[in-house]
Amino acid sequence: MAAVRGRRWWLCLCLPLLAACQPFNDARPMMDEYLERVARVLDLEPHYSPITPPRQMPRRRDRVLSMPELELGMLDFLSLYGCELQYVVGERNSIMGRVMQPANRLRYELRFIQAARTCMPTLADDDLRTVLAEAVASKRASLPLAVWNATWGTAEVETLFTLSKGDYPVAAEGNPVADLSREARQLDAAVARLLAGDLSVSLDFLDLVLQRWQADYRAGQLLQSASRLVARLDDATALVRQRLEGRPLCLNGRPNPKADIARSLFFKIYIGRVQPYLSDVIRARDALIWPLARLAERQADTMPETFRPWYRRYLSSTAADSLWRALDRAIGDHTQAWQRLLEQCGMRPGG
Numbered sequence: 001m002a003a004v005r006g007r008r009w010w011l012c013l014c015l016p017l018l019a020a021c022q023p024f025n026d027a028r029p030m031m032d033e034y035l036e037r038v039a040r041v042l043d044l045e046p047h048y049s050p051i052t053p054p055r056q057m058p059r060r061r062d063r064v065l066s067m068p069e070l071e072l073g074m075l076d077f078l079s080l081y082g083c084e085l086q087y088v089v090g091e092r093n094s095i096m097g098r099v100m101q102p103a104n105r106l107r108y109e110l111r112f113i114q115a116a117r118t119c120m121p122t123l124a125d126d127d128l129r130t131v132l133a134e135a136v137a138s139k140r141a142s143l144p145l146a147v148w149n150a151t152w153g154t155a156e157v158e159t160l161f162t163l164s165k166g167d168y169p170v171a172a173e174g175n176p177v178a179d180l181s182r183e184a185r186q187l188d189a190a191v192a193r194l195l196a197g198d199l200s201v202s203l204d205f206l207d208l209v210l211q212r213w214q215a216d217y218r219a220g221q222l223l224q225s226a227s228r229l230v231a232r233l234d235d236a237t238a239l240v241r242q243r244l245e246g247r248p249l250c251l252n253g254r255p256n257p258k259a260d261i262a263r264s265l266f267f268k269i270y271i272g273r274v275q276p277y278l279s280d281v282i283r284a285r286d287a288l289i290w291p292l293a294r295l296a297e298r299q300a301d302t303m304p305e306t307f308r309p310w311y312r313r314y315l316s317s318t319a320a321d322s323l324w325r326a327l328d329r330a331i332g333d334h335t336q337a338w339q340r341l342l343e344q345c346g347m348r349p350g351g
Contacts, residue, residue, distance in 0.1 A: 053227060063306070063307055154210060244341055
């Protein structure tokens with residue numbers, strides 16, 4: 001029994017050490033370990049450049065757009081007796097109605113327009129019909145503001161992009177962003193129809209989208225990982241280029257033991273370990289970030305100026321300072337640098 005307890009104690013002591021010896025289970029140690037191994041193989045000193053952390057999404061008060069308030073006079077309101085619009089306006093004027101969340105405010109705007117259209121033909125008072133027609137026109141004009149507030153002006157989207165949950169997981173089981181991706185595309189399609197004038201779009205699914213955003217944080221993890229990958233890939237590329245500009249890895253294009261080690265590092269660590277993670281991040285970006293980018297781009301005319309720099313950096317694929325454009329460039333630069341290095345030894349991948 002004492003021997004068994006001794007073995008258990010030794011196992012408990014070793015478990016943290018074993019975890020520390022598995023650097024490829026998490027993005028940060030994996031990329032640091034990769035850079036160190038590249039430096040060691042090339043007989044150079046690793047340089048760990050500072051990682052520029054992603055910026056938080058602008059505060060909600062800087063994202064929410066002010067909605068014009070439309071007040072119907074009491075006499076006009078009473079004249080609507082028998083119309084559904086009377087109940088819609090009454091709900092808005094209630095205590096709960098005055099503190100509507102953005103999603104409910106968008107639903108209210110749509111209900112008002114639809115109820116007013118139904119009510120107008122039943123009214124005998126020409127002046128009241130004119131008031132309602134003007135009200136509908138005003139609501140239609142301000143609808144893009146309500147749509148923006150119900151998407152990018154919500155509190156829930158901040159959680160989706162929170163930076164407090166670390167990096168995107170390495171070798172995650174299944175597809176961590178599958179549900180987020182499907183719902184982002186569904187939301188983007190609904191917004192496209194609304195902005196095109198189709199007010200019959202059902203928003204019954206919107207609460208579920210916001211609930212998932214409130215409970216998930218994959219978008220923020222992707223921003224964290226992309227920032228880390230850009231920095232460490234650029235660091236490793238700089239080492240490979242430094243060796244290319246200095247003493248050749250192989251003389252006269254003839255392989256040697258050092259070149260064999262470098263080739264093994266390229267295939268076993270970069271291709272075998274790092275590249276699968278890069279692929280996971282890129283797939284998750286394509287599945288989640290791009291639909292969210294379209295959701296923002298579709299509302300470019302409404303987007304507040306305070307949001308534009310953040311959008312260009314973390315959602316856009318084409319902006320000069322786009323993080324995702326930087327990641328694609330870092331991956332391409334690194335792969336090309338390795339190809340040039342191994343080509344010195346007649347070991348160019350695919351050659």
